Amino acid sequence: MSYPFSRATSQSLRAGAVLALVVCAAFVMPAIFAAAAPPVPTVDINIAKFAYGPKEITITPGTKIVWINHDETPHTVTSNDKSFASKGLDTDDKFEHTFASEGDFGYICTVHPFMTGVVHVRKQ
Numbered sequence: 001m002s003y004p005f006s007r008a009t010s011q012s013l014r015a016g017a018v019l020a021l022v023v024c025a026a027f028v029m030p031a032i033f034a035a036a037a038p039p040v041p042t043v044d045i046n047i048a049k050f051a052y053g054p055k056e057i058t059i060t061p062g063t064k065i066v067w068i069n070h071d072e073t074p075h076t077v078t079s080n081d082k083s084f085a086s087k088g089l090d091t092d093d094k095f096e097h098t099f100a101s102e103g104d105f106g107y108i109c110t111v112h113p114f115m116t117g118v119v120h121v122r123k124q
């Protein structure tokens, strides 16, 4: 009499199939949504010769700025309103900040306060 055995096998196969579907959905669905999400617009600001380049920039909300220190000297990116602040950036170090809302964000290098920059965030 193999009926009870095959019934149990069938049930465990079905359970396995359901589990496989759940696992598949858990891993594949987020990937689909991630692929559908638009990429975050990104702008680089270079730090070189004790200056931010460009020193002044206008972006739209949701844009990410990446500051890159090309100098041999450490610099920081420290906003006047303290809404963002990097650590000391060594050569080739990067600091990034995504600007969610509109405003004018002035910033300085705390090591060299004569180094200033400003980010204007404006809806188009």
Ligand SMILES: [Cu+2]
Pocket: 050, 074, 075, 076, 109, 110, 111, 112, 115
């Ligand atoms: Cu500096």
